[in-house]
Amino acid sequence: MKRLIFTLGFIISFVAVFAQQYSLMFEIQFVDTNGQINSVYPGNLSYSFDNGTVYNNSGTFHYYGKKFSDTALVSSSAAGTLTIYYDDCDSSTISKTFTGVTPNTTYTNYIVYCDPNNVGVTCNADFSYNVSQNNVSFNALAVYNQAHDWDFGDGSYSSQEDPVHTYSSPGTYYVTHYAANSPTCTTSVVDTVIIDPGPGCDTSFILLDSSSIVYGFASTVSPYLNYTWTLSTGDTLNGANFQFDFQTSGTYQVCLTVSDIYGTCTQTSCQNITVSLVCDASFSYSGQNGISFYTSGGGYYPNHTWYFGDGYTSTATYPTHYYSQAGTYTVCHVVESNNGACSDSVCQTITAPQGSRQVKVGFYNLNVDTTIVTQTRLYLIEHDTSAGTLTAIDSADVYITNYGESYFYNVPNGVYLAKAAVLPGQTYYDSILPTYADSTLFWSSAHQIVITSGSSSSTFSSTGYLIHGTNPGGPGFVGGLISQGANKTGAVGDPVPNLNVLILDENMEPVTAVQTNSNGEFSYDNLAIGSYYIYPEKEGKITTPIEIEITNETTDIININFDANSTTIVPSEGTGIEEYLQATISVYPNPVKDQLNISNTSDSKIESVTISAINGQIVYSSPNVILSGNAESLDVSNYQSGMYIIEIKTTDDTIMKKFIK
Numbered sequence: 001m002k003r004l005i006f007t008l009g010f011i012i013s014f015v016a017v018f019a020q021q022y023s024l025m026f027e028i029q030f031v032d033t034n035g036q037i038n039s040v041y042p043g044n045l046s047y048s049f050d051n052g053t054v055y056n057n058s059g060t061f062h063y064y065g066k067k068f069s070d071t072a073l074v075s076s077s078a079a080g081t082l083t084i085y086y087d088d089c090d091s092s093t094i095s096k097t098f099t100g101v102t103p104n105t106t107y108t109n110y111i112v113y114c115d116p117n118n119v120g121v122t123c124n125a126d127f128s129y130n131v132s133q134n135n136v137s138f139n140a141l142a143v144y145n146q147a148h149d150w151d152f153g154d155g156s157y158s159s160q161e162d163p164v165h166t167y168s169s170p171g172t173y174y175v176t177h178y179a180a181n182s183p184t185c186t187t188s189v190v191d192t193v194i195i196d197p198g199p200g201c202d203t204s205f206i207l208l209d210s211s212s213i214v215y216g217f218a219s220t221v222s223p224y225l226n227y228t229w230t231l232s233t234g235d236t237l238n239g240a241n242f243q244f245d246f247q248t249s250g251t252y253q254v255c256l257t258v259s260d261i262y263g264t265c266t267q268t269s270c271q272n273i274t275v276s277l278v279c280d281a282s283f284s285y286s287g288q289n290g291i292s293f294y295t296s297g298g299g300y301y302p303n304h305t306w307y308f309g310d311g312y313t314s315t316a317t318y319p320t321h322y323y324s325q326a327g328t329y330t331v332c333h334v335v336e337s338n339n340g341a342c343s344d345s346v347c348q349t350i351t352a353p354q355g356s357r358q359v360k361v362g363f364y365n366l367n368v369d370t371t372i373v374t375q376t377r378l379y380l381i382e383h384d385t386s387a388g389t390l391t392a393i394d395s396a397d398v399y400i401t402n403y404g405e406s407y408f409y410n411v412p413n414g415v416y417l418a419k420a421a422v423l424p425g426q427t428y429y430d431s432i433l434p435t436y437a438d439s440t441l442f443w444s445s446a447h448q449i450v451i452t453s454g455s456s457s458s459t460f461s462s463t464g465y466l467i468h469g470t471n472p473g474g475p476g477f478v479g480g481l482i483s484q485g486a487n488k489t490g491a492v493g494d495p496v497p498n499l500n501v502l503i504l505d506e507n508m509e510p511v512t513a514v515q516t517n518s519n520g521e522f523s524y525d526n527l528a529i530g531s532y533y534i535y536p537e538k539e540g541k542i543t544t545p546i547e548i549e550i551t552n553e554t555t556d557i558i559n560i561n562f563d564a565n566s567t568t569i570v571p572s573e574g575t576g577i578e579e580y581l582q583a584t585i586s587v588y589p590n591p592v593k594d595q596l597n598i599s600n601t602s603d604s605k606i607e608s609v610t611i612s613a614i615n616g617q618i619v620y621s622s623p624n625v626i627l628s629g630n631a632e633s634l635d636v637s638n639y640q641s642g643m644y645i646i647e648i649k650t651t652d653d654t655i656m657k658k659f660i661k
Helices: 002-019 577-584
Strands: 022-032 045-048 058-063 067-076 080-087 093-101 105-114 127-132 135-140 147-151 164-166 171-182 185-195 205-210 213-218 225-231 236-238 241-245 250-260 266-275 283-286 291-295 303-307 327-336 343-352 357-364 374-384 389-400 403-411 414-422 449-451 459-465 476-484 500-505 510-515 521-527 530-537 546-550 556-564 568-571 585-588 595-600 606-613 618-627 631-635 643-650 654-660
Touching: 127 185, 135 171, 205 250, 205 266, 213 250, 283 327, 283 343, 291 327, 357 374, 357 414, 357 449, 374 403, 389 403, 414 459, 449 459, 476 500, 476 530, 476 546, 500 521, 510 521, 530 556, 546 556, 546 654, 585 643, 585 654, 595 606, 595 643, 606 631
Parallel strands: 357 459, 476 556
Antiparallel strands: 022 058, 022 080, 045 067, 067 105, 080 093, 127 135, 135 164, 147 171, 171 185, 205 213, 213 241, 225 236, 225 250, 250 266, 283 291, 303 327, 327 343, 357 403, 374 389, 374 414, 414 449, 476 521, 500 510, 500 530, 530 546, 556 568, 585 595, 595 631, 606 618, 606 643, 643 654
């Protein structure tokens, strides 16, 4: 009786759903090539649907409010523009326009409209389902909207289109799906769903131990079962398998409780296991470059400490160590349990070669024509931090479109920088500046590759993006000379060849770069009107740049000369007014801690003061400073430690000085 009542109620509800009628109106508008509207109206415009229905110019559909997709064809007997207007179910107006219409040609319009009176559609109750333990997902297979009702065969029902149902017990169930899309079209389909009872509550299990670690495995693993392990330590674990570190020797009880997902069975069984902690720190090793160490004593130990005999240690289970010098070393391995109840140590004397690693240097070249190959030289530069020197120890030429890399092998312990420079004669030689990884013009801010004996990696990487300059070009010409100053590598006055000279704009942004020739000379003849910094760049040397200004009146600036000393590159000493200002304007104390004083005893007035960090960043700028015969005090207490350049512009000339914070 209950089943009959449900079915009748279901059918009545369908009648209520589909009794309300709606309308879909559409109109076709045609504009011919002379601008006349509907010049072929009526009769010579047609609109036909998939089901074969054909309409002229306009029409009205009657429907029951259910969406239905369709493909409609529209054609005209004359040339012009066709536009179709129609209302969607929510009363919004939808339009589609075809331009360049030729006579008697058919055009396709894809629409979603409100299906009138179920035209061309039959109701369908077919369905599929997927069983996952006692959960079943049902899927109605009809491709259009219709009403649904489900009887799951266990006294439960649903009106969803694609319901998910959970059965409380295993068994065979007859599922009925009712579907309807109009008062006159209802149908139903019955299918059988079998819910597997599962394997039952089998509580047999296996225990295995490895030193302090015990592993448990349930004999029967099933998604229909729940597993709970209870240990005599008071710990509880879930899952078909477990792993547990008992940490101390002794006999322990392990119990497994199994229950099924239906709640129809629950069983428990227990076993005892004896744990004996025996630590063994024995080890072996191998390798001709880096030495790899392996534990060989068996068992599981959570704590390892390796002493390599050269001052370095490791807590890895299987470390690899690189020795900075070949020789004989005593290596010790210590193992210990978490609570210290078990420990052991073993030492061996090994003979190790000098370890070396490889360094991969790669640079990306973006925003360029990737069909052009650019030959670029990659440098590996050693930074001796104790001596304060940087030396290019190796180089490799690569061909870059958008990326290029090279490996440098047998690199000993040390600190290294990576650098890339486009070779002369290449397409982008003037526009790509020498670049340090990762993407900086200055060695002082370059990425450092630090390789020590404690470094476990065999390959180190350093990458960057090549820096492009921006130079609109113009009438400006600059030229100068770089000579040896006071240093250990050459006589004073000797030319410095092959030195990169950066040309930067007034904000220290890149413009271009040139290189000195065999006579130490450099020049560039395509600069726009504006202010520039001339910045010779050499790894390990601190540069004091020279600021120049190219104007319409002064387009050629020459004699931009520098001295390359042991640790600095500075403007060559001048004569006349510059020498006078250098002698009469002083900056003190140097080094400075909090207050920097500027003293002016010259006849020139100071107009502005600018302070820049060594990387070019402006940290202080004070225009309109009028100072003559007095001292100006600047607060530098918040500056970071390092070298700074102070530019002092006077009414007669501009000078630069350095100070250390």
